[in-house]
Amino acid sequence: MFKTFRFRLFLSYLALSAAVLGAAFFLVYQCIERAELSTLKSKLLDEAALVSAQLRSSDLASPGLHALAHSLGLKVRSRLTIIGADGRVLADSELDVAGVRAMENHSSRPEVAGAMKGGPSYDLRRSATLGKAMLYAAYPVSSGARVVAVARLTIPAAQLEAAMTMLKKALSAALALAFLLSFLLGLAVSGGFSRSFNKIVYGSKKFAAGNFSYRIQKDFHGEMGKLAETLNSMSAAIEENLRRVEFQSQQLAAAFANMAEGVLITGPDARVTALNPAIERMFGVKAETSVSKPLLEVILNARLSGICGRAVSGGKPVWEETELFAPVRGVFSVNASPLFEGGAVSGCLMVVHDVTEVRRLEAGRRDFVANVSHELKTPLTAIRGCAETLLEGAIDDREHAMKFLGVICEHSKRLDNIVGDLLKLSALESYAAEVKKEAVGLKDLADSLVTSLASVFRSKKAVVSNIIPADLRVNADPEKLGQVFINLLDNAVKFSPESPKVEISAQELPGSVKVLVRDNGTGIPQSRLARVFERFYRVDQARSRETGGTGLGLSIVKHVVELHGGSVGVESAEGRGSTFWFTIPK
Numbered sequence: 001m002f003k004t005f006r007f008r009l010f011l012s013y014l015a016l017s018a019a020v021l022g023a024a025f026f027l028v029y030q031c032i033e034r035a036e037l038s039t040l041k042s043k044l045l046d047e048a049a050l051v052s053a054q055l056r057s058s059d060l061a062s063p064g065l066h067a068l069a070h071s072l073g074l075k076v077r078s079r080l081t082i083i084g085a086d087g088r089v090l091a092d093s094e095l096d097v098a099g100v101r102a103m104e105n106h107s108s109r110p111e112v113a114g115a116m117k118g119g120p121s122y123d124l125r126r127s128a129t130l131g132k133a134m135l136y137a138a139y140p141v142s143s144g145a146r147v148v149a150v151a152r153l154t155i156p157a158a159q160l161e162a163a164m165t166m167l168k169k170a171l172s173a174a175l176a177l178a179f180l181l182s183f184l185l186g187l188a189v190s191g192g193f194s195r196s197f198n199k200i201v202y203g204s205k206k207f208a209a210g211n212f213s214y215r216i217q218k219d220f221h222g223e224m225g226k227l228a229e230t231l232n233s234m235s236a237a238i239e240e241n242l243r244r245v246e247f248q249s250q251q252l253a254a255a256f257a258n259m260a261e262g263v264l265i266t267g268p269d270a271r272v273t274a275l276n277p278a279i280e281r282m283f284g285v286k287a288e289t290s291v292s293k294p295l296l297e298v299i300l301n302a303r304l305s306g307i308c309g310r311a312v313s314g315g316k317p318v319w320e321e322t323e324l325f326a327p328v329r330g331v332f333s334v335n336a337s338p339l340f341e342g343g344a345v346s347g348c349l350m351v352v353h354d355v356t357e358v359r360r361l362e363a364g365r366r367d368f369v370a371n372v373s374h375e376l377k378t379p380l381t382a383i384r385g386c387a388e389t390l391l392e393g394a395i396d397d398r399e400h401a402m403k404f405l406g407v408i409c410e411h412s413k414r415l416d417n418i419v420g421d422l423l424k425l426s427a428l429e430s431y432a433a434e435v436k437k438e439a440v441g442l443k444d445l446a447d448s449l450v451t452s453l454a455s456v457f458r459s460k461k462a463v464v465s466n467i468i469p470a471d472l473r474v475n476a477d478p479e480k481l482g483q484v485f486i487n488l489l490d491n492a493v494k495f496s497p498e499s500p501k502v503e504i505s506a507q508e509l510p511g512s513v514k515v516l517v518r519d520n521g522t523g524i525p526q527s528r529l530a531r532v533f534e535r536f537y538r539v540d541q542a543r544s545r546e547t548g549g550t551g552l553g554l555s556i557v558k559h560v561v562e563l564h565g566g567s568v569g570v571e572s573a574e575g576r577g578s579t580f581w582f583t584i585p586k
Contacts, residue, residue, distance in 0.1 A: 017182035025175050032167055037124070044137030044153050045120050047076040051151040052139040055082065060141075060149055065091045066100070079154040083112055085147060106152075111138040115150040118142070124157060133157035196224040203231060212239050247341055262352035264295075266308060268345065272298050282354055283327055300327050304334060308348045311336035315345055321355065330356035379411035435477045435563050442515065443468040445478060446504050449485045456490065461499040464489070468506040474513050474584045480560045481584070487553040488517040488580050496521030496577075512566065512586060518579040524572040532570055533558040557582065 051072050058068060065082065073080040073093025080093040087107025092100050106112045114121025115138035127134045135157050141149040203216035212235040216228040251265050251274060262278035272290050275298075280286060283299050290298040296305040303322050311318040317337040324330060333355050339347040386404040394400045446466045450457070457464055474481075485504075492502045496519050503518045524532060535555045561568045561582045572578035 018179065021175055021178050021182070025171050028171060032164075036164065040135055040155070041122050041137065044078065044135060044155065045122065045139065047078065048120065048137045048139035048151050048153045051076065051080060051153065052141045055141045055149065055151055056143070060084070060090060066097055069093045076153060081106070081152045081154065082141075083107075083150045083152060085116070085149060087112065090149065109136070109138075109152075111136040111152060112150050114138065115140045115152075116147055118147055196228075200224065200228055200231065203228070207231065207235050207238075212236070247346070250339065250341075251347075262354070264350045264352065265339070266295050266312075266348045266350070268312070268347055270295050270305070270308065270312070270348075273347065279352065282330075282332075282352060304332075304350070304352075307334050307336045308350055311338050311350075312345050312348050314338075330354055331359045332356075376415065379414045382411045383408050383415075435480065437475045437477055437564075439473050440476050440478045440481060441470070442472050442474060442506055442513065443470050445482060446485055449482055449489065450504075453486065453489055453493075456493055460493050460496070462493045462496070462502060463499070464493075464502045464504070466504045468504060468515070472506055472508065472513060474586055476564055476584050480563070484557050484560050484582060485517075487557050491553060491580075492517055492519035492521065492578075495519075509583065512583045514581055514583045516579055516581045518577065520577040523574045523576050523578055524570065525574055526572075529570055529572060533568060554580075 054072065055068075058065065060082070069080050069082055069091035070093050080091075081089060082091040083106045084090050087105040089100050089103040089106060092103070095103070107116070109123070110125075111121040111123040114123075118140055120140075121138045123136045125134065125136070126132065133156070135155050136152060137154075138150050138152040140147040141151055199216060203214060206214040214235070215232050259276055259278070262276060262282050264275040264279050265273050267273050271292055271294055273292075275285070275287050275290060285298055295308055296302065299305070301324055303324065307318050307320055307322075315338055317335065319333075319335045321331065321333045324332060331354075333353040335351045335353075337349045337351075338345045339349055386407045390401060390404050394404060443466060446468055450464050450466060456462075489502065489504075493500055496502075501520050504515070505518070506513055506515045508514075533554045535552055557580075558568050561584070565585050566583040568580070568582045570578060570580050
């Protein structure tokens with residue numbers, strides 16, 4: 001009996017009821033006791049304040065103070081004790097002069113000590129003299145800002161104790177009655193709940209044994225009735241779902257086996273039955289809004305739908321790499337495989353791999369090889385032509401020989417610059433690229449680089465001003481950051497008319513510093529701004545080669561800044577100059 005569910009439920013209910021009722025009894029008792037105590041405290045303090053106010057106008061050294069204390073004590077119906085600033089008792093409403101003189105110093109009493117500090121004070125304690133609990137309320141008697149005495153009222157705590165004893169008896173009777181009602185109610189509730197619970201347990205055992213045709217008798221209501229109804233519905237649904245488990249497990253196994261790429265599964269009617277997060281990212285669709293919809297409606301592209309259709313109709317896998325322009329643009333490798341159930345095609349498993357970036361890199365590699373070949377061919381052709389001319393006899397003509405040798409030297413330098421920039425770019429793009437960061441003063445670094453490029457500036461009569469704040473510092477690699485300044489300053493002067501003006505400035509942003517190099521050159525057309533940081537891209541092909549540019553400087557700038565975790569950009573308009581900027585984290 002003691003181990004049955006009903007008994008444990010009843011015992012738990014009884015224990016909870018006892019705990020709640022006990023806590024309620026304790027809280028109510030405590031609250032009322034505090035309220036009673038607070039009322040007495042407020043009353044005593046108010047009366048002490050009135051006595052204090054009357055004592056302010058009295059002579060505390062007068063022999064009539066004892067009579068005044070007796071009179072005031074009768075009015076407030078409490079014992080009044082007047083205590084001097086030194087703690088000595090000056091008068092007491094219940095003692096004569098001799099008795100007052102015999103009283104000990106009261107400065108150590110808590111309520112007196114509190115009042116001596118300038119405010120009302122209160123204490124409840126057992127009096128050693130009277131041998132019973134007393135309530136004390138003390139109020140300062142002030143003269144100006146100085147406390148000259150303390151008026152203390154005292155009453156026995158017996159009246160509070162009597163009231164609380166009566167309250168305790170009343171609450172105890174109420175508690176006993178409530179507990180009895182709780183006991184009877186617990187018996188009734190636990191009995192009804194136990195009967196309902198036993199029926200549900202019996203039905204659950206039937207379901208666990210595989211008997212899904214059994215139905216729990218619903219002869220009870222409430223939550224237990226809903227639970228029985230739910231279990232009956234569940235048993236009916238399980239019978240139906242068991243027939244689908246085999247096919248769904250095949251779908252799930254295929255989908256999870258190909259989770260590295262985008263996976264999409266359709267049924268025999270070309271409606272989507274499942275898709276993975278990779279498909280959601282590739283085509284911007286959501287699984288919850290795509291399931292049960294036709295594939296062509298989910299991914300608005302006839303090519304993908306056609307690949308899936310060919311796999312289903314042909315009964316064999318179809319692989320195709322295709323470039324899509326809608327709903328998203330990119331190159332995708334698609335592998336569609338038919339799914340079979342009972343020997344018949346029941347759907348399609350489509351695995352999609354986004355190869356856009358791979359093809360872009362391949363195209364970039366081809367463009368890079370073509371650009372490098374073109375850039376190297378021009379100076380090599382010039383060098384070869386001059387060398388052949390010299391070999392054919394021009395070497396004997398000193399004037400022409402010097403001219404051809406100058407051309408060879410000039411193009412050799414250009415070749416050296418191209419190779420050097422290519423090596424720099426290769427080092428920056430490699431995984432081993434190292435950034436040795438340290439605190440760098442931007443103004444000092446820019447000043448030193450302006451000095452190193454002084455000959456270039458003088459040749460163009462350029463005026464370069466550095467207005468970067470002297471205290472602006474960043475955490476960066478000074479050598480690599482120097483490459484950024486050199487490339488930007490060199491470009492600003494080379495691609496500007498005679499006597500250009502170049503300004504270097506910087507501004508502090510949250511978490512980073514933005515550096516700007518502004519010139520008053522010819523500017524860059526808006527249509528070409530997006531490509532200026534590409535390798536070998538030149539806004540003005542002929543002029544760039546005339547100035548000896550390699551077409552790699554701004555690409556180096558971009559890679560260095562990105563290695564530091566920053567970004568680059570340009571603002572320009574034709575005929576209004578250009579402003580190249582970059583940010584470096586602090």
